[in-house]
Amino acid sequence: MFRRTTLAFGLVVALTAQAFAWGPPSAAPNLLNPQVRAPAGSAGLAPINDNFMADGYPAAGGRCSEWGHRVPCTQHVSVVRASTGYTAASDGTLVSFAANTLRQGGFNGALIEEARTNIVLWNRDLTNVAWTPSNVTVVKDQTGADGVANSASSLAATAGNGTVLQAITLASSARFQSAYVKRITGTGTIEMTMDNGTTWTGITVTAAYTQLSIPTQTLANPTVGFRIVTSGDAVAVDFVQNENGAFKTSPIAVTTVAVARAADNVILINKALSIFLKANGSAIISYPGGIGVAAASAVAFLA
DSSP, rough: EEEEEEEGGGEEEEEEGGTTTOOOOSOOOOTTOOOOOOSOTTTTSSSBBBOOSSSOTTTTOOOOEEETEEEGGGEEEEEOOOOOOEETTSOOOOEEOOOOOEEESSSSSEEEOOEEOOOOOTOOOOSSSTTEEEEEEEEEEEEEEEEEETEEEEEEEESSEEEEEOOOOOOOOOEEEEEEEEEEOSSEEEESSBBBSSSOOOEEESOEEEEEEEEEESSOOEEEEEEEOOOOOEEEEEEEEEEEEOOOOOOOSSSSSSSEOOOOEEEEEEHHEEEEEEEEOOEEOOOOOOBOOOOOOOOEEEO
């Protein structure tokens, strides 16, 4: 049997529990498709896929599994995060979680991240004076990546190589640039920069919001933004992010000043903690790609 959660940077951790006296497995364990247990402990609740962090969205705090049944995740973990934070539902829509709440999403489990600060001001409203458009019409008229109407911005090129840029004063540091972008019209190249156009990097834009990024750079005073190569093309942009670090993390909404998202401090309690206190057991760590993780799959076995 496996228990699974998502740790920092998109890692997926599965814990083998066959040595923990939870009863014989109903089928051979499979990391990507954990077994279903027979009813055993929570009367009246249907058995479910026995993932450690299973079936979380949309309940605040998530839903975990215990003996194959849904129970509140607060019975398994204690969470400290001194800020709100986003994660994605199963349809990809971003969901905001309150401080000190497990960010239980619709994909691989709970999102646990280090602290980061986004320095891009008005990162959802590119009509603000913090941004400088050139040959681009900017309107805050788009449904955002969080499903909220008129919370994101449309950028429509009125001439070739139209740009929208924001200059930021900052000491030299390693930076990572990302944004949620989707195409409205056209098929031409869309590019992103964080060095005022010294380097323009093409991004692959589709009809759905995707958190797109460009390679990390170490620099001072970044100027971030977009270039639309073909006149008449238009894109929707949301959650523009320039953060400290060398890989992207979940979006941080910003208006007038830079905003920090606190680190997630997740502590196992009760039966979840007892897994790690057993004299015998093992863990399988699988990281098939994701936030901060290379695309190639790898599995580590820990005794």
